[in-house]
Amino acid sequence: MTNLDPRLQKLGLGLLAPVLALVLAFLITSLVLVLAGDPVGEVWSTLLGVPAERNVANILNNATVLYLSGLAVAVGFRMNLFNIGVDGQYRVAAFVAAVVAGEAWLPGAANTVLAILAAMLAGAAWAGIAGVLRAKRGVSEVISTIMLNFIATGLVAYFLRRVAVREEGSNDIGTKEIPEGSRIPGFQIGDGSTTEVYGFIFLAALAGFTYWFLLNRTRFGFDLRATGKSTTAAVASGISVTRMTIVAMLLSGAVAGLVGLPLLFGDSYSYGSTFQSGLGFAGIAIALLGRNHPIGIAIGALLFAYLDEQSNPLQILVGVSPDIVAITQGVIVLTVVISYEVVRRYGVRLEQHAVARALEAGRATATDQEEEARA
Amino acid sequence: MSDVAPAVRLRGIGKRFPGVIANDDINIDVARGTIHAIVGENGAGKSTLMKILYGVQAPDSGTIEIGGTQVSLGSPADAIRHGVGMVFQHFQLADNFTVLENVVLGAEKLHGIGAAARAEIVRISDAYGLGVEPDQMVEDLGVGARQRVEILKVLYRGARVIILDEPTAVLVPQEVEELFANLRELKAEGLSVIFISHKLDEVLSVADEITVIRRGTTVATVDPSGTTSRELAELMVGSELPSPSTEASTVTDRVTLHVADLGLPGENRPLLDAISFDIHAGEVLGIAGVEGNGQAELVEAIMGMRPGATGTVRLAGQDLTELSTRRRREAGIGYIPEDRHRHGLLLDAPLWENRVLGHQTRKPWARRGLIDRGASRTDTQRIVEDYDVRTPGVDTLARALSGGNQQKLIVGREMSGDPILLIAAHPTRGVDVGAQAAIWGHIKEARRLGLAVLLISADLDELIGLSDRIEVILRGRLVGSFDPGQVTPEQLGSAMTGAGGAA
Amino acid sequence: SDEGTDEGTDNGDAPTSDVKVGMAYDVGGRGDQSFNDSAAAGLDQAMDEFGMESQESEAEDGEAESAREERLRTFADAGYDPIIAVGFAYAASIGKVAEEYPDVHFAIIDDSSVESDNVASLVFAEEQGSFLVGAAAALKTENDHIGFVGGVETPLIQKFEAGYIAGAESVNPDIEIDVTYLTQVPDFSGFGDPAKGKTAAEGMYDNGADIVYHAAGGSGGGVFEAASESGNWAIGVDSDQYNTADPSVQDSILTSMLKNVNVAVYEYLTQVNDGEFPSGVTTYDLAVDGVGYSTSGGFVDDIVEQLDELKQQIIDGEISVPTAP
């Protein structure tokens, strides 16, 4: 066995897994393309081509949204809670935020802050239902959040029609537009790009940092992670699991409440029937890809956003259905966890080696002393 | 004896795990119709050897002969086919299945899964006096009954060689006696029994032959009639057998823990019923009882982990009754849980995080809601040194430590919060003799310093040796108080099963 | 998988043109036997006649706004001009991208909210066509009880509903009309779930309705099946579904509300071929036969006169059809 610095070794192992996974996903996707008779080379050169500045902006924007979704899911995962309901939570929240911001009870930035808080509250409340049901009634959060997603759809549709304004000549309905002064300005990258990067990206980064700090540095985070690792040990250590379950769901829902806001404040300025849906499910995959680590989730979000963006012109330029990328994304999720698992087992073995060596050493000295004593 | 081939003959068995040599050149002969005991230190390789003989794990080297023919065992199915059966240390039963289902599983070819199988179970149960009912749910059974189901499973498959790995760790003396009676009956039928235990007195009383394993190798095979437990222990560890022994009383007149009228409702009968006692500073109160009679519930009720509990709990004058588990811990309770894997540790967290567990609100590693990793690491290092936890470092995952070392870490953690009350549930269960002695030492030391200790143990010698007073718990009630200086394990045992009265 | 129709240059006498049309479909794309397909038909006709070149791309369910924008930009960057966006979902992206590419020409179907010199809005008076089939239903029903199945409850589909009800009530003010929507936004599965369409229609037939009009895209197949199995009538939508639906249900399709997206696309491309790029709003209503009803199968032959009279009244402005229920 090599006597590498264990930290270095750990880092090497950590990198090995995703690289292995990406290569594997690349091969599997190529195989599918070959079997289907699609032009493999052209597909990859389109997908892996250097994105233009405006595409970079799009990638960053979509990654921001996916990142928040991944964070929301990850909060639950750290406590072994499986929040499938981010989808419903962010839609309820985005709708509430759009109404609040559209009504503009407060001027300018104050309006923005109020809307963001309202969104977080709404997301938290919607997730909280599942939290309470789980904590108090033992209802699996997997089932309750699935049901709540559908219920959110119906309720939001109902209330949207109640408050909607409709632009002349448009078949879309939406909430009132957010006044100019309450929008979150974006910024340009490079000089040629017409697409701006959402200003919300900084808030997303802040959310990521807060997530990291809260979970890894605070007592609350310790309690949350401990509960996730072993409910029974958590109870014995004095953590109220009921309370933690509800709080974790509230927190997850609050973050989920942010998911739609970059779109709302940076792009659409209202919530309507074309508001992007399905972001919660992407978040699950991204949280899993990033192993619930804020940096990992960011990488996962960027990877998914990159693949989505790059696949967009596939049909126009190469004549291949962009759905191939969904296969790639799913395969990546699978290969990543498989290679993490393989690498993890290997790591555990290394660790056991180390423990065993220490034990052997201990025994050797003990035997020596014994023999000395006899002599 | 020499004409007949032995029931089992192991020659040169070797097995290594990554970095560990679990077995190395093991040689054992088990004669037919005998009880053959195997003893050895924690981690000596006994279970590994038995798993090899039962086909769970494949040996790296060596040969196995059963009934005179050399066999190769690729899976438990192979072993079963060759007439080997095993009762594991941790019962291998599906709780949500009936006894019948548990028994016939994997052996459906013998008598099907219906009426014929039921009849066969009843027949075996009657023949050996096991008292097993086929249609009961296993979750409704007590420990002793579960063990009899395990034995019935083995017999049902027509095993001629029966392996029992630490079967007595959870039994009270009466149950142990019943078990031994069953074993002798099996022996009389010509079956061979391989029996593993850390309790050397038991081994001496029941075995016909004893093999000692040390660091994966057979060091001796002895005849119990010519050996003492002291000699056995020396063979095992190369040092003297330590024992828990009472020292001069340190009991003060200050009441540390006051429990009054503690109750806990259950489905059919109360799990705890009108329990009252005091523990003084410097006093060790032992609780004796057959597993499942409320000791776990008692501990959890005192810790505030049982929502429905009624009654009063006071710690040094402070009323804990309405407080949460965390508040109770903060008030000065140290807690060594019965099941370290479930309640004591985060197996997939590093040792320093495990150091924080249960002490999340204590300085210096927790300040203003934040966790100070540096401070925790330093203090974990201190425990590792003071309590002789064998580990490469404080960043090692708890899972990687052996049972004994995990336990030492827990003991170190719970002793270092300056508790005024220590609740120790089975503090030395499954722990090797060296670590056992160290843990006893720590408890005695703490008692000397004025700690109140609530000790729960299935090991009656430990209980008698360490306690200043022993209460017996039966069906959720305290049914008798004993002076450890006077009582024998047998007397305690009969009180625990409801057969005897208080002294 | 390449459905781009690079036709037009394969034989000598075919007309040629150097116009490259980019076609951005809504979710479902070519082959949805509905709205998108109708647009595709107009495109194909123009390709054949004018020898244009075209490329197609379709939206993904629940995609990001930026994905729609990028689709349009990719077309523009690759030299496609004009670019036709099928569906109101493209409204915002057309507005944005048209500004970025002032020299490229755009057309959008079903939206007239974008005002720009290089954007043509092609919109339909769906309520007028629906009015006529509503009237037809009211004239044909024997139970004075009819139904409407909407795919997803959006303002656009509600327009169909409003016209249908108005038309039916203009004939018989006491008529009973069942209305069901299969899903709510943003769950657009109501346009692709024939099972739900069938259940909803069966419910109406069992409840006494004998004619059901659907504006439910792909779910409409279920409505037809329900009609055919129970021996009742159904009314198709968008294209003449008597001709496009499966032959087994043909005889149950009383008529179809025609929304001639193909005509709109074809006419637009005709002008492009003539070298002019229209802009502004073109409304395809009854007056220009942009909407209407079909007579295939001959099941409404007996009431054509009454319907045409109503049609004239609408054209003349004597009847004004509501656009929201």
Next chain:
Amino acid sequence: MSAVTTRRLPRLWWLGAAVLVLLAISVLRVVTGAEDLASSGTVRATLIALVPIMLAGLGGLWSERAGVVNIGLEGMMVLGTYGAGYFGYHYGAWAGVAGALLMGAIGGLIHATATVVFGVDHIISGVAINIIAVGAVQYLAALTFVGLPGGGQTQSPKLDNVGSITIGPLSDALGEVEGQNIFFVSELAAVARALVTNLSLLVVLAFVLLVLTYWVLWRTSFGLRLRSTGESPSAAESLGVAVLRYKFIAVLISGALAGLAGGFLAMVASSNYRDGQTGGRGYIGLAAMIFGNWRPGGLLAGSGLFGYTQTLGLRQGGTSVHALLLAVAVLAIALAGYQLWRKQVRLAVGILVAAAALITVYAAIDVVPGDFVNITPYVVTLLVLAFASQRLRMPAADGQVYRRGSAG
């Protein structure tokens, strides 16, 4: 006979329960005048709606009884819709059934390989399969259905049906009886009529599979072994059961059943493959299985409840769901009484207030708005779970990754 199932309940309890439910519905019909509550059309549509959910749930049952959580049911179902579309169009109806089973089983194969062989977290694998399946069928549909008559990127050509059973005279006679509106008798006739009128062979097959599942899992030694790997894999392995093999087989079967659920949607509930036609029914199937306490009978009840409420909503949603409000209110009052008896006064008062609110709403409106009609099945499922879930018991080792050689 397995003691587990029938120990506490009399043999034909489910028949009694069914009669009770029907009786309750009859009363509700008479009281509210919502005629569609138990018409033969409703019963038939309920059958069609519940079968895909039940089959998906059955898939979940096989997998979870062997200890593997299968959140990938939705994806396997999606694969099944495509399998039915492709094979059904090219080779005929029964080939479509086989194709659905096969495609679902491929999904199961991926899940089994990931979870059983590589020990990947079950949920992660399931989520990945859902993503892959949706992408794969869209990609495949674009590849194989474009250009076929009536086919396109998002749909297959029309598929043949597998055939159905109608017993004409009986159906007509029962129709007569149903039409008479006799209390309870009409309802019974409606149910019977739905069973003899245009009953798809796949519906029959689905119910055969349900019974077969019960029989195999609870009456055969194969089933005993399979269930043991979900209750205590290490005990099973210690008795010579090839744990991983059973888990693997169970997940394969699970995938095939979910695939069949998709095939049913494509071929019976509608008549072609359509993109997105599963509409989350795989998740509902999972919910129905949990609702049914990991048992076939309970699963049937769960999918029946869901299918019934959904059907009511789609058929004559406004009035039928309006009637349901009253039923729920009455149930709530009964529940409040029970809680009162258990001395849970605060809970009882809370429930009573909710019941009063429901009755007020019932009195105030005549039809329930469409948005609320559409969410009825989900709300009802959530409510029932909230009040019943403590009694649920999942297989003890469900969701845990098992490694070979961990016995003892």
